[in-house]
Amino acid sequence: MELEHAPTSVNLPLPRTHRKRWLRVVTGEQWVQRLLIVSVLMCLLVGILFPLIPILTRSFSNQQEEFVGLANYRDYFSRPALSRSFANSMSVSVITTIVAVFLAFGYAFALTRTQMPGKPFFQAAAMLPLFAPSMAYGIGLVYLFGRKGLVTTGFLGYLESVFGFPMGYDIQLYGMTGIILGEVLYCFPQALMILVVAANLADARLYEASLVLRATPLRTFFTVTLPGVKYGLLSAVFVCFSLVFTDFGVPKVVGGNFNVLATDIYKQVIGQQNFVMGSTISILLLTPTVLAFILDRIIQHRQSVAFGSRAVPLQPKPNRWRDTAAFIYCLTIAVAIIIVIGTVGVAALVNIWPYKLDLTLRHFNFTGMGGGGYAAFWNSLKMAGLTAVFGAVFTFMCAYLIEKTKELTLLRSLMYFLSMLPMALPGMVIGLAYIFFFNPLEWKIGSFFTIPNPLASLYGTMAILVLSNIAHFFTVSFLSATTALKQLDGEIEAVSASMGVPFWLTFWRVTVPLCMPAILEIAMYYFVNSMVTVSAVIFLYSPELKLASVAIVNMDDAGDTAAAAAMSVLVILSSVAMRMVYHFISKNMLQRTQAWKLRDAD
């Protein structure tokens, strides 16, 4: 209803009834709201929408920045060496999506629909990949299945010495196999989170009805279970597809000669300084993710319509065979995840793989390595911290203004649209778009007109890194903030206005404390993602401002895989440590701000 509210402009003659319209009195408080809305909108325009303009125009221009229409796209598809990557990206994404969603579906059902033991452990194990940069899975896989990997060499010949014949097995890691293995790890937790939520939406009454009507378990599965999670399944499919299609880290490490779009952009821009082709590929990278995003939004909308009423939550009953099977299934997957991530740890500690297997901390020294060593690590921590703080504050403000104020309705609709947009933007596209937008000293508008770029001084600074991260991870954070705000009573603002209390006081005294768990969660999300991300920042870091995730890429490129593994371990540990600190803080803080939730027995 709020967004359909009548426009607030005054003195408009009414179309049919020619009565004089009363004047709306605008208070200082409302001016403050308008000012805030306009400011936040400006930030969204500068951070998200405007940077997309130059990258789009570049893909339609030649090196001299003259308009050439679709020539670049024709050029791209006429060069098999390039267009091959598009097909590669597609096939890898489709296969990974099918495998990951299938595995996550079983895992989600084991977590929500069985009474198997060890659920907290399985939950934590499945989320582990979220704390690692995607290059780390690649490194883990290399040490397991690479040319000198544990499995490839039959545990470095140990099995041969015991059994007397070669027991090594080479899965031909580099290329499609490796990318799919790594990407499955990468998107498994994402798919799992969506499917767990979907599985939890199940209505126990439907299962009871099915049981009473004596449907077979198989029939129940197809008539109750699958329809119940179909939106979640589709959503998981789209999210996984987009993640894999745009990921840079895994193909960079284990892709070998198997090129995908994300690595191509990197090669075009960093290797050949060909910004035109980089932009063209970026738009090609963007198109399927935008499509997936639109389909996902349509599905999400349908789901909110379909599950409007309150369902009775399903309480799984113990079933020995099913619970045992679920336990074995989850244990297999959890162990696989832990082995791959754990291998990264081993790789970081072993002296010279596979020749000197003694343990050492020398890889954590980083001296003489490219990438920037500890300076890069501290920079990453600082960047993640700043992103968390500024991101959480800005995101919450934005969601609050859209959700809880009534001023400038049209601008707030635009704000909502801009807030959803980053979901469809791959990190590489954001990074490249930021170069084009922030780097030039002046913006060309048309062919003759130029204006000086007031934001050029941001280029190469910490600020642009933080900004790109906030933009990159904005939508998910924004949606959590919106969800938290929607759960508050819609009349809180009306009640305080009736008491003459300005909105900022109520915001500070009521809204923020009530939403504190969500705000902390958003900050945490920004922190972890900023630590592990490489796609946007790889175009934006400067030689004076190196980053840990970029260092992993560069050290791995240079053959210093052990050092890359060590840096990965630092990133993983800091994210996990931050998660624990967050857990501790939120527990303490929530005891104070959320005291109202604790009912006493009366």
Added chain:
Amino acid sequence: MTMNPPIVHLEIRSVNKSFRKVTALQDVSLDIFEGEFLFLLGPSGCGKTTLLRILAGLEDADSGSILERGVDVTGLPPSRRNFGIVFQSYALFPNLTVAQNIAYGLQNKKISSDQIASRVKEMLEMVGLTGMERRYPAQLSGGQQQRVALARALAISPGLLLLDEPLSALDARVRANLRIEIASLQRRLGITTVMVTHDQEEALTMADRIVVMDQGKIVQIGTPLEIYQHPASPFVADFVGLMNFLPCTALSGTPNRVRCGGVELQIEQSHAGIHPDQPVTLAIRPEEVEVLVNQSAPNTINLRIQEIEFMGPFYRLYLHQPSTESNENQVNLTAYLPPSSPVSSGIQKGVDIAVHLPAPKLRVFPAGAVSARFGSTSAVLGSVHYPFHP
């Protein structure tokens, strides 16, 4: 209401409001008097809540104006108007204690903390929650939470109290108690109060005046008694209380006689303006129907008992006319019969009895007005509708 000639507190002048294509309010005009307890009553979607929100400044009217004691306040935001409001959802601040909730609006005014504390204490006493200062809303029952919301709204001593379905989320017994308390509190404080409800019983028991609304328009304004006894339209008659509707034919020559189910009935209200031999609808409340011992009285119809419900203080009889040879509409009636009545010993399903329809109680409406809205619902148990009844 005050004894003196009433002072107009709020004047609503031809307010219109629509949301996209849906018309929420259509040319609504209304005077609200100083100190009265006014109810906006109507089914959901009739525009009553929209009108309340426009009074509060939470919605903007498309056209028309609101005057508070003669001053135009139409364009003022809520913070510049002088009112307290209570919502169905309570809208208490969950992270603040009861005392902090009540003090919330006072803290922004320049009042010393001692004064605030004593005001909070006074308010808690008033709503009967002394000793609950340090509780959080989640630790209170629904009824207690609504009392806190009321105390919070009244703490700032507003000139006008707006209540948006404040009792609808509560269970029946709490609702009945709070009903009495709110009404007596309102009379004690003498504060002009506008309450929105869809519950006709609330409106009848608590209001000084009721404004019945339907489809964005005001259909009747009056005291509870006026509304109940002289409903202006079949809609009002049906929405407020229970009503029997009898399809009849106006008789030519005699302006005060109609034919109903083959029986001629005398009415007091003239059906002037309705052409003879045209269908009309008579309306009579179940408690106005007299179940007779002897059958000789005028305005009497013989009916058969179709169903009996024992309600405690009375039997509810569902009566219908045994099929007659005439083609006229059958009469279906609901009547109440106290168990103490001499007739009640003989009642049984299928038994024929006579009912007297007193002429002063028979209201006449044009037939079309009724059939348009109620025509199809008279299928099983006569044309009586059942709003909430305890």
